[in-house]
Amino acid sequence: xxxxxxxxxDAGKHALKQGNYSVAIAHFEGIRxxxxxxxxxxxxxxKLVQAYREVGDLxxxxxxxxxxxxxxxxxxxxxxxxxxxxxVAEQPAASDSTGFVPLEESGRRGDAGTRGRGNGRxxxxxxxxxxxxxxxxxxxxxxxxxxxxxxxxQxxxxxxxxxxxxxQxxxxxxxxxxxxxQxxxxxxxxxxxxxPSAPSLFSPRPRWRNGGRAKEWRPLKPPKFTSLWLIQIxxxxxxxxxxxxxxxFLMETTNLLLVKLPIVRPFQPFYRDPTHTLGVVLVxxxxxxxxxIDWLLKWFHGLEPLSLNQLASRNPEAARVVQRxxxxxxxxxxxxxxxxxxxxxxxxxxxxxxxxxxxVSEGLLERLADDEVATIYAGQLGHIxxxxxxxxxxxxxxxxxxxxxxxxxxxxxxxxxxxMESKLPAYEQWLTPILxxxxxxxxxxxxxxxxxxxxxxxWFSRIRVYYSDRIAAETTxxxxxxxxxxxxxxxxxxxxxxDNRQTSRLLESFDLLLPVGYQQSIILSSCSPQTSFEAxxxxxxxxxxxxxxxxxxxxxxxxxxxxxxxxxxxxxxLNPELDLPTPTPPIRDNAQQLSKLKNSYQxxxxxxxxxxxxxxxxxxxxxxxxxxxxxxxxxxxxxxxxLHNAQPFLDACVLVAFSLSIFIWLNRYFPEIKSTNLxxxxxxxDYLAxxxxxxPNSKPVRLAGKLLGRSGLFxxxxxxxxxxxxxxxxxxxxxxxxxxxxxxxxxxxxCSLVYFVIYLGQLTTTAISRNQLGSIFSWNxxxxxxxxxxxxxxxxxxxxxxxxxxEVTVTGWFRRGVTPWIDVETLRTADxxxxxxxxxxxxxILAVLAVLWGAYLISQVGA
Numbered sequence: 136x137x138x139x140x141x142x143x144x145d146a147g148k149h150a151l152k153q154g155n156y157s158v159a160i161a162h163f164e165g166i167r168x169x170x171x172x173x174x175x176x177x178x179x180x181x182k183l184v185q186a187y188r189e190v191g192d193l194x195x196x197x198x199x200x201x202x203x204x205x206x207x208x209x210x211x212x213x214x215x216x217x218x219x220x221x222x223v224a225e226q227p228a229a230s231d232s233t234g235f236v237p238l239e240e241s242g243r244r245g246d247a248g249t250r251g252r253g254n255g256r257x258x259x260x261x262x263x264x265x266x267x268x269x270x271x272x273x274x275x276x277x278x279x280x281x282x283x284x285x286x287x288x289q290x291x292x293x294x295x296x297x298x299x300x301x302x303q304x305x306x307x308x309x310x311x312x313x314x315x316x317q318x319x320x321x322x323x324x325x326x327x328x329x330x331p332s333a334p335s336l337f338s339p340r341p342r343w344r345n346g347g348r349a350k351e352w353r354p355l356k357p358p359k360f361t362s363l364w365l366i367q368i369x370x371x372x373x374x375x376x377x378x379x380x381x382x383x384f385l386m387e388t389t390n391l392l393l394v395k396l397p398i399v400r401p402f403q404p405f406y407r408d409p410t411h412t413l414g415v416v417l418v419x420x421x422x423x424x425x426x427x428i429d430w431l432l433k434w435f436h437g438l439e440p441l442s443l444n445q446l447a448s449r450n451p452e453a454a455r456v457v458q459r460x461x462x463x464x465x466x467x468x469x470x471x472x473x474x475x476x477x478x479x480x481x482x483x484x485x486x487x488x489x490x491x492x493x494x495v496s497e498g499l500l501e502r503l504a505d506d507e508v509a510t511i512y513a514g515q516l517g518h519i520x521x522x523x524x525x526x527x528x529x530x531x532x533x534x535x536x537x538x539x540x541x542x543x544x545x546x547x548x549x550x551x552x553x554x555m556e557s558k559l560p561a562y563e564q565w566l567t568p569i570l571x572x573x574x575x576x577x578x579x580x581x582x583x584x585x586x587x588x589x590x591x592x593x594w595f596s597r598i599r600v601y602y603s604d605r606i607a608a609e610t611t612x613x614x615x616x617x618x619x620x621x622x623x624x625x626x627x628x629x630x631x632x633x634d635n636r637q638t639s640r641l642l643e644s645f646d647l648l649l650p651v652g653y654q655q656s657i658i659l660s661s662c663s664p665q666t667s668f669e670a671x672x673x674x675x676x677x678x679x680x681x682x683x684x685x686x687x688x689x690x691x692x693x694x695x696x697x698x699x700x701x702x703x704x705x706x707x708x709l710n711p712e713l714d715l716p717t718p719t720p721p722i723r724d725n726a727q728q729l730s731k732l733k734n735s736y737q738x739x740x741x742x743x744x745x746x747x748x749x750x751x752x753x754x755x756x757x758x759x760x761x762x763x764x765x766x767x768x769x770x771x772x773x774x775x776x777x778l779h780n781a782q783p784f785l786d787a788c789v790l791v792a793f794s795l796s797i798f799i800w801l802n803r804y805f806p807e808i809k810s811t812n813l814x815x816x817x818x819x820x821d822y823l824a825x826x827x828x829x830x831p832n833s834k835p836v837r838l839a840g841k842l843l844g845r846s847g848l849f850x851x852x853x854x855x856x857x858x859x860x861x862x863x864x865x866x867x868x869x870x871x872x873x874x875x876x877x878x879x880x881x882x883x884x885x886c887s888l889v890y891f892v893i894y895l896g897q898l899t900t901t902a903i904s905r906n907q908l909g910s911i912f913s914w915n916x917x918x919x920x921x922x923x924x925x926x927x928x929x930x931x932x933x934x935x936x937x938x939x940x941x942e943v944t945v946t947g948w949f950r951r952g953v954t955p956w957i958d959v960e961t962l963r964t965a966d967x968x969x970x971x972x973x974x975x976x977x978x979x980i981l982a983v984l985a986v987l988w989g990a991y992l993i994s995q996v997g998a
Contacts, residue, residue, distance in 0.1 A: 386406075386409065425491070479498045480495070483515040537585040674823065749789055808948075836957065884926055941965075942965050
């Protein structure tokens with residue numbers, strides 16, 4: 136903590152020149168703790184080494200000099216490397232400065248690196264105190280940036296009406312992750328010297344500008360809520376339809392299986408229409424949603440109550456925002472809660488404003504500054520004011536049913552081997568694999584239901600966030616604080632994934648309620664002093680097809696959200712925290728929209744492109760053949776009349792078109808990986824900063840790192856695989872030759888054998904009752920037996936989840952979408968084990984099956 140209220144580089148230099156070393160040290164230490172300008176921090180560090188040496192505090196001088204040996208500027212690094220041995224060789228009492236060669240001021244032009252939060256381009260017109268008299272040290276453009284950053288820092292201090300110590304508190308609250316690389320270290324305590332090592336966790340972050348806030352601001356233009364309500368109604372209808380279809384399918388499938396079993400009988404209520412019963416259950420869930428979600432959060436995640444006084448003691452501005460918002464909007468004071476987790480999360484749920492809950496995590500309160508926490512509370516209260524929290528709470532509660540089944544069954548399955556070993560050791564060898572396969576299948580089906588039921592809520596989840604961001608900025612007058620809050624939440628979530636080595640249950644199951652989605656947070660892990668937030672988020676603003684690729688995302692593009700915050704900042708004539716590019720506007724011209732649709736295969740992933748092409752071409756062929764059949768009917772051409780009512784033939788057109796699309800685009804989507812086109816250990820930030828990349832424009836890469844994700848039954852579908860590299864996190868897509876069904880193959884073999892035994896038993900029983908044992912053997916029995924033999928002898932594909940928490944080298948195709956990922960070709964461990972990804976083979980099998988199915992339908996036309 137500096138001992139001077141306003142540390143200044145000029146004042147420190149003057150005090151050092153006059154021999155007033157204590158005052159000089161206080162100024163230089165204050166600049167290192169509070170200043171955002173890299174040039175000023177470097178200059179203060181150099182002078183601080185000299186001041187420590189003059190007063191005989193050699194341990195401090197040596198520690199700081201060790202830090203400077205890791206500086207990004209070669210001249211600073213060379214200077215520190217030269218002076219360090221001289222400091223070590225000196226006695227503690229030595230005060231002679233002979234041999235002390237300060238770095239030339241004119242040689243430090245390269246110090247204006249990227250420690251500041253990007254290259255500031257704000258139109259600041261005042262210079263910081265420490266910048267005076269050093270204009271010759273840097274280039275003109277760098278001087279402009281430094282003035283802007285210093286102006287932003289002063290403006291924030293003035294607007295907040297807080298002393299300099301508040302900036303220090305905010306710096307403490309930022310809690311940027313630590314790293315072995317001492318380039319980012321600002322601790323002034325002496326440390327033992329150790330050579331730098333390669334970091335295992337990519338944690339250096341860009342510095343914050345700490346853009347200011349408005350003291351008085353004009354209200355924003357009232358938004359239109361028509362689209363929000365229409366999307367909300369459409370999501371509710373689509374969600375109910377999908378839920379009813381899923382329940383009906385599960386009921387019919389269950390009874391179909393029970394019919395095949397020799398002892399049990401079908402459950403008769405499953406033959407009834409579930410609409411009425413389902414409606415009653417949903418109404419009960421709606422009425423009890425606040426208390427049920429309370430119970431889930433308390434039982435599984437340790438939810439605790441948080442009083443307004445407790446919040447005020449930690450975050451006084453957030454408490455004032457809650458009170459003022461509820462008073463101005465005439466809302467009951469919301470019940471508050473806190474979750475004891477390091478992941479920065481916030482959520483609002485309930486069925487009425489008076490039953491609403493606003494829950495945040497310990498990690499959010501620790502990681503964010505007070506003004507940033509206040510913006511998150513304001514945004515969450517905005518959901519209550521807009522009444523959009525009711526449907527989302529209801530939907531998330533419904534999602535908890537399949538997700539809880541998935542998680543609990545997987546957890547019981549992980550404990551099963553120990554339980555069998557202690558309770559039933561005689562049956563352990565044969566019963567444990569059967570039960571594990573059964574529980575794995577139940578967990579996989581439950582997770583699939585969870586994933587499907589999310590789909591109707593995604594559009595509504597994305598659009599409601601824009602309204603909450605707007606009201607958060609308008610309530611606090613601090614859109615820059617909201618920008619920092621959202622970025623810090625994303626960084627905190629990515630750190631939590633790396634710390635836990637997997638995606639936590641809380642982040643995934645309550646993803647739709649969070650301010651920032653866990654999948655889009657992975658992108659921010661690649662931000663660094665060399666790769667700014669603006670560079671990584673520019674794809675969200677400039678990519679031509681970004682609004683199409685977001686169809687399965689739970690949150691809107693973070694770059695577009697933060698650009699809107701920048702628009703609010705400029706509306707109130709402040710300096711923005713980020714300088715994001717202006718988003719590409721949506722296409723209004725019909726001809727351009729048609730052209731965009733025609734070239735959509737260049738944007739979508741392979742399966743989505745082929746499905747779209749299959750539907751378009753299939754429907755076109757259906758219309759053509761149907762028209763031919765109708766015209767033949769009018770003209771009495773009897774040979775072609777059958778085309779207009781041959782439904783199997785018309786359905787086969789879609790399947791054949793889908794299959795042909797796969798065969799045409801497969802090689803283009805998976806280009807051969809050669810040594811000439813393979814990128815070894817690329818910087819992920821450089822790829823993320825390329826705005827025109829799309830999923831089909833793959834880049835063959837080879838990356839080394841640690842494989843993160845869930846293990847065992849929790850990851851049977853291998854949906855949680857993340858590679859932790861030295862330049863950030865990247866999602867992995869691994870498919871065996873059977874795709875996501877590969878991990879269910881063991882269960883499929885077991886079910887096939889059981890089915891064959893039951894089928895053979897039924898045939899035998901029928902033949903005995905008719906006294907015709909010879910009728911058992913038939914072509915149908917032979918076909919069933921051959922099919923089951925083929926299934927049973929299929930090789931079990933290797934599983935990537937078995938390599939979780941291992942160091943691996945991944946070779947595959949990098950693809951840029953809303954969430955970037957790598958389609959895995961090979962996974963290689965340090966001991967030489969190789970797991971082959973077979974996504975192209977899986978897609979080819981799908982195409983062949985589609986052709987065979989289409990051929991079968993065509994063969995049934997004349998039957």
